[in-house]
Amino acid sequence: xxxxxxxxxxxxxGMTNKKSLKCEQHMGHRAMYWYKQKAKKPPELxxxxxxxxxxxxxxxxxxxxxxxxxxxxxxxxxxxxxxEDSALYLCASSQDxxxxxxxxxxxxxRLTVT
Amino acid sequence: AQRxxxxxxxxxxxxxxxxxxxxxxxxxxxxxLFWYVQYSRQRLQLLLRHISRESIKGFTADLxxxxxxxxxKKPFAQEEDSAMYYCALSGRGGGTSYGKLTFGxxxxxxxxx
Numbered sequence: 001x002x003x004x005x006x007x008x009x010x011x012x013x014g015m016t017n018k019k020s021l022k023c024e025q026h027m028g029h030r031a032m033y034w035y036k037q038k039a040k041k042p043p044e045l046x047x048x049x050x051x052x053x054x055x056x057x058x059x060x061x062x063x064x065x066x067x068x069x070x071x072x073x074x075x076x077x078x079x080x081x082x083x084e085d086s087a088l089y090l091c092a093s094s095q096d097x098x099x100x101x102x103x104x105x106x107x108x109x110r111l112t113v114t
Numbered sequence: 115a116q117r118x119x120x121x122x123x124x125x126x127x128x129x130x131x132x133x134x135x136x137x138x139x140x141x142x143x144x145x146x147l148f149w150y151v152q153y154s155r156q157r158l159q160l161l162l163r164h165i166s167r168e169s170i171k172g173f174t175a176d177l178x179x180x181x182x183x184x185x186x187k188k189p190f191a192q193e194e195d196s197a198m199y200y201c202a203l204s205g206r207g208g209g210t211s212y213g214k215l216t217f218g219x220x221x222x223x224x225x226x227x
Contacts, residue, residue, distance in 0.1 A: 031213070042200055042217035043158070056214060090158070097213040099146035099204035100165065105158040 002027060004106035006091050012112045015081060021109045023074040023091030029104070031055075031097040032074040034066060035090040037108070043090055049074060050097040081113045116141045116205050120218035127191050128226050135186040135221050137175075137201030146204040147177055147184040150217070153197045161186075161199070171195070191225045198222050 004025045013019050023032065031050045035043035048056035049068040063085075065077040074091055088108040094101035117140040127133050139145060149161040162170045164177040164184060175186045184201060201218040205211050 033215075042220050045214055045216075048213065056211075094213075099206050099213055101213070102148075102160045102163070103215060107157045 002104075004091055004093055004104050006089075006106040006109050008109060009107070010110050010112075012114060013078065013081065014114055015083070017081075018077070018079045020078065021076040021089055021091075021111075023076075023093075023106055024072055025093040025104070026072055027093065027095075027104070028071075029093035029095050030071060031094045031101070032068060033092040033094075033103065034074070034076055035092065037088040037090055039087075047076075048097060055097055078111075081111075083113050086111055086113045116145070116203050116211065116214070116216045118201050118203050118216055118218035120199075120201050120221050122219050122221070124222040124224065126224045126226065129193055130190050133188050133191045133195070133223065133225075135199050135201075135223065137184045137186065137218060139182050139184065139201075139203050141182075141203060141205055143206055146206065147175070148202045148204070148215075149173070149175055149184075149186050150200045150202055151197050152200070158200070191223075193225045193227055196223055196225050 007022045034046040037043045045058050046060045047066045052068045063080050067075040088110050090108045091106040092103040094103045119138045147164040151161045152158045173188045177184050198220050200220045202215050204215050
C-alpha cells in the first residue's frame with residue numbers, strides 16, 4: 001500500500017461540535033504531517049509528528065488538537081472551530097523528518113464550519 | 115526564515131511550445147528544493163527535486179544558488195501538463211524548522227491544443 005488515506009472526504013460541522021479527522025499510511029513512514037489549504041492558496045504546515053512525537057507545532061490554535069496513536073495513524077481533533085477554519089486539510093507522510101525526504105500527500109478532507 | 119516566490123499569474127501556452135515556471139527562494143543556509151504538481155482532481159504529488167537531478171515527464175529544474183532560483187522547464191509542453199505547480203523548499207537548519215516544507219503560491223499552467 002503506497003497511499004496516504006484520509007477520512008472523511010467531506011465534513012460539515014457547527015461551531016460547537018467536536019469532530020476528528022483521520023489519516024493513515026502503511027508505508028512504514030515515521031514522519032506525518034497536517035497541512036491546511038485554503039482555496040487557491042498553497043498548503044500551510046500545521047503540525048509534524050516524528051516517531052509518534054510532536055516535533056513541530058506552527059503556533060496552531062488549541063481548538064486543533066493533533067494525536068498520533070501509532071506510527072501508521074494520525075488524527076486531528078477539532079473543537080469549537082470558527083467559520084474561517086473552513087479549508088482543505090491535508091495529511092502527508094515521509095520516510096523520516098528531514099529536508100531530503102519526499103512527502104506523500106493524502107487527498108484531503110474538505111471541512112466546512114457553519 | 116525560508117520563503118518561496120512564484121508568479122501568481124497563470125501561464126498559458128500552446129501544445130509543443132516551451133514552458134518555464136519560475137521559482138525564487140530565500141533561505142540563509144543550503145536548501146532542498148522541490149517541485150510538486152497537482153493535476154485536476156488528484157492529490158498533490160512530487161514532480162522532481164533538485165538533489166536527484168532527474169528529468170521527470172520531460173521536466174527539468176536547475177538550482178541556481180547565485181540567483182536563488184529553481185525554475186522548472188520543459189521544451190515541448192503537452193496538454194496533460196496542465197496543472198497547478200508548486201515550488202517548495204525544505205531547510206536543513208535544525209530546531210523547529212527542520213524538514214519544514216514551505217510552498218510558493220503556485221502557478222497554474224494551461225496547455226492549449
